[in-house]
Amino acid sequence: MKRTSRDIRTANRYEVLRQIIAESPTSRQELAAATGLSLATVATLVGELLDLRMITEVGFEDSAGGRPRGLVAVNASGGALIGVDIAETYVHVELFDLGLNVLARADEDMRPGESRPEQVVGQVAAAVGSVVAQAGVEAARVLGVGVSVPGQVDRDSGVAEYAPNWDWHDVPFLDLLAEHIAYPLYLDNPLRACAVAELWFGAARGRGDAVVVNLGTGVGAGLALGGGLHRGVSNSAGEWGHTTLVLDGRLCHCGNHGCVETYVGAPGIMQNLRELSPRSPLLHPEDQTATIEALAGALASGDPVALKVVRDTARYLGAGISDLINLLNPELVVLSSWVAARLGEPLLDEVRQAVARHTLRRPLAATEIVLSPIPTDPVSLGAATFALEGALQSVGQRQGAHKGPAKGPAKGPTKVAPKGTTQRTTTLARSRTAPPS
Amino acid sequence: MKRTSRDIRTANRYEVLRQIIAESPTSRQELAAATGLSLATVATLVGELLDLRMITEVGFEDSAGGRPRGLVAVNASGGALIGVDIAETYVHVELFDLGLNVLARADEDMRPGESRPEQVVGQVAAAVGSVVAQAGVEAARVLGVGVSVPGQVDRDSGVAEYAPNWDWHDVPFLDLLAEHIAYPLYLDNPLRACAVAELWFGAARGRGDAVVVNLGTGVGAGLALGGGLHRGVSNSAGEWGHTTLVLDGRLCHCGNHGCVETYVGAPGIMQNLRELSPRSPLLHPEDQTATIEALAGALASGDPVALKVVRDTARYLGAGISDLINLLNPELVVLSSWVAARLGEPLLDEVRQAVARHTLRRPLAATEIVLSPIPTDPVSLGAATFALEGALQSVGQRQGAHKGPAKGPAKGPTKVAPKGTTQRTTTLARSRTAPPS
Missing domain, CATH: 3.30.420.40 (ATPase, nucleotide binding domain)
Known part of the structure; x- marks a missing residue:
């Protein structure tokens, strides 16, 4: 895939607006420093964004000597x-x-x-x-x-x-x-969507390569590589949920066996609970949301079954995330989407321990695993x-x-x-x- | 990771020299068309390469009317x-x-x-x-x-x-x-090394995202994404050999169980043979090279044990390559290094069939699996x-x-x-x- 001049210009435009949204007001000089782009390039891109009325001029910076620097801010309205x-x-x-x-x-x-x-x-x-x-x-x-x-x-x-x-x-x-x-x-x-939200507004903004692990009914891994979303040649990159984790394991709706998704998606977590405690009151058959909510509530009160389910889930999830870290050597892994939000810190703790057991030393040392900091629906x-x-x-x-x-x-x-x-x-x-x- | 102006200039310099090495002699106009860069950028980069004496001017192109175009070629000596x-x-x-x-x-x-x-x-x-x-x-x-x-x-x-x-x-x-x-x-x-060889001189040159699967004693996957080598934040990307394929499977020297490498690296293939036919004359204990050579020879004569070993190996390898295709959605998967070269077409055929069984439709349709075309040591x-x-x-x-x-x-x-x-x-x-x- 050739990266054309147009691609580069578009990526730079994203980068500059992203920075302005994060740090309004800001100057062209600060933008150049933050993005690594030349001041001339930044000035051109800022001009385009002003023309689009996406940003506005908002006065001048106090400067310790030298010419005052014009400030721009996002034009929210x-x-x-x-x-x-x-x-x-x-x-x-x-x-x-x-x-x-x-x-x-x-x-x-x-x-x-x-x-x-x-x-x-x-x-x-x-x-x-x-x-x-x-x-x-x-x-x-x-x-x-x-x-x-x-x-x-x-x-x-x-x-x-x-x-x-x-x-x-x-x-x-x-x-x-x-x-x-x-x-x-x-x-x-x-x-x-989760990956681009982290890239623009969340944990991945301004960071190195990041993997955004999306835990919902389905499971995927959005790849934020080189400052942009890695889409692959036909926009289907990120289908990590169908990674084989257990050869000949659980049947997946994709037709394969042992996919990550069948162990760590919401229905997979329900299955983990069912195998551990078939008559658990936490289990709401046919209702993923209620079951995950019940698990989250039980975790908060130290329920041993809930803790064991999270630990079992984290064992699978940790093995799968280790594979991503070994393969991609990211700076950051973000746990996102509603299942991650509900199970929160207890899940994160168990995942970190499982990842530490499975991952090679060098990529492990370079990476950090966090929950998505985005407070609304990513x-x-x-x-x-x-x-x-x-x-x-x-x-x-x-x-x-x-x-x-x-x-x-x-x-x-x-x-x-x-x-x-x-x-x-x-x-x-x-x-x-x-x-x- | 910020992609600075310097990074972009270096990547463009690689791209132009790569194209000149592949297509000497060539004109600045052809280089601009092939790389997607502007003619002005190409002219600057060609000037740098001429100064470095890595390339030379070699005359003018016949042109159907218009000004003759200067040609450059790699300066091999x-x-x-x-x-x-x-x-x-x-x-x-x-x-x-x-x-x-x-x-x-x-x-x-x-x-x-x-x-x-x-x-x-x-x-x-x-x-x-x-x-x-x-x-x-x-x-x-x-x-x-x-x-x-x-x-x-x-x-x-x-x-x-x-x-x-x-x-x-x-x-x-x-x-x-x-x-x-x-x-x-x-x-x-x-x-x-294998990935960069494919990117400059092999199957991945001028193509979209590619994964170069390296099959030797160890196993890895070099990632050629967006026209460059994906190194990760601490240069350890590509450690696909330590992807968990069989949870709690064979013990790997990395300390984990069930890593891809333990099934498809040369010692893993020996183990596949040993499990199938412990007294096979193809098995040369303590000598990977001799065993792989013996398998290759036996394949050529249609030996059923050798064929079964390749099929078993391809089943693991195919599952692992499917994971890569689902995750990265590459245009190309290249099988490289000495084990792939020795087992050649029979291995490729079996891998293609296994991948077709495991991979999601959309990324499968976008990808091609080939043997490395590099005739020497990649x-x-x-x-x-x-x-x-x-x-x-x-x-x-x-x-x-x-x-x-x-x-x-x-x-x-x-x-x-x-x-x-x-x-x-x-x-x-x-x-x-x-x-x-």
Whole structure:
């Protein structure tokens, strides 16, 4: 894969905005020092971001002699971003300002048997409409909607190729969604959403190579390498959940045996509990969330069964994370997503011990394992970040986001943006030449 | 890890020289098209390489109208590079011209019990002296010596941190070698040497992300991501041999159980044979090389035991390679090193079938598995490439290579370069301002 001049420029644009969001206000000189870019490059990129009204000039720095340095800060109200986290059991949507502060939230439960694509699309459209209305932002200010769908996705075509828990195959998800939503749309999956959230706003920001281990119903490892998300040649990198950990072990829905996911995903943890104590009151058959909550509660009160389940789970998880550390030699491993958040420090402690037993000395010494510090849902934050990246990527391009099949204006009963206000194909680049009224 | 302007410039310099070595003669315009760099950037980098005398102007291209385009080609005799492959059972040294053609070779056997660092250093020094003498190159033309040592190495300090087969711990290998060899020295290990050889000269050149699976006594996976070698934060990335494949499986010398290496490294393959047919005439106890050779010969004549051993090995190897493909989504997987070369197509066929059974559809569709096309020893070629990269990295810097502890001139009985001709700390950058006589 050739890394073209355009790729490098886009990566540098991300890097500079990321730094401004983290450290507003800041000067071009500080940005150059923090990013390793030349002052001239930083000045050009800052100029672009000012033109986009993503950042603003906010005065001058006191300087001990010498010329005063101009300061810039993120222009929080310069636009809005929407992140959609579609999980196996719920749809969660958040609307953010450009400082990535949450302005509004909406949730929809997904009941078993209501996971047909059209049903999910309807729920997403309703929730997106709700957050826009709640936040009271003008439709024209919504720069994009990032959507995370579990499983394997084709980012370019907006197709959900394979979502094992719903048995979705080749669902043209963004095309369906485009019937209802008029903003630029971006599709990806939770493991990469969690990774990009850590890279921009979490534990991986400004750090060396990081692995973001995503523990939910499914399991994955987002790879933040060389300061950017490693996507692989067809955007499917990170499918660590299907690493063989126990040859000929538990059957996985992927068709293989012994995958990491079957031991450390929420259903796998339930199975660990079932094998240890088949009649445990902690076990809520058919309800992953309730079981993990019950385990978390029992851990807090020192329940020995809960502790043993976490230890067993950490043994598998630790072996799998050791493999990642030995292979990739990262500076950081971040435990993310809802299972990690619920089981928290007790899980982290056990994982650290298991990793120390399994990992080679040199990579072990270079790495640190932490819980995600992101206080809100990392998947919707990451999904919104994909929309932000899309907006930054479209600078100077005509089209940045997914285009649906229909050539005419978007249609449909729950279409969110008022007709004529914004077209789905509106990009930041276009709004620069014709700013929204 | 910040990717600084300097890093990008160095990576671009590699890319341009790599392309010139592959396609001499070529024009700046062709180089820009092949690398995705701007013509201005290419012109600057070509200028640097011309100054270094690594390439030369070789006339003009016939052009259908328009101005004739200047052509450049690699200046094969502009310098020499030495690659040292220290393996568990031998030391193999090759001297290359700048077109990476082999000009001379030397081998030393390493007998059991003769693997103390001082003994190995003596063998390396003798072999390096031999190739320089054979090739008849002036000492001043040797741009550097790349040394590959199995196990974990600290590249910056030149220390072999851990070589399990010899029980080396924290051996200051380059410092010891610097007592005998006056050229710039670069230390790394075979898995990264094989990967960089594929990246510059083999199957991975000009391709997307690639994984180079190194099958020898030890096992590893060199990662060629984003057009460069992924080293990790402390240069230990690629230790895939210690991935847990069978929880609680065979004991590995790393202290863990069930590591990939214990099933697919040469001793692991011997064990697969022993478990299948304890009295097989193919089994040469205590001699890995002879056993692998016997297996290769038996495969050629359709021997069912040999075929079964290869199939069993491929089952493990395929599961492990599937994990790599699922995690990294590479365009290419290359099977490299001596075991892969000996077992060849039969192993490749079985691995492809096993991988197809284990891998997720999307990453499987994007990847190709091949045998290394490099006809000579990939480890010494890769080691020499590290010396070439070192020379390119030192452009504009004062020091590019490892410096030994002694401040004075290099010393020692088998010191290779005549005193006064070249100092170990001489870099290309320095020789630009004061060319060797």
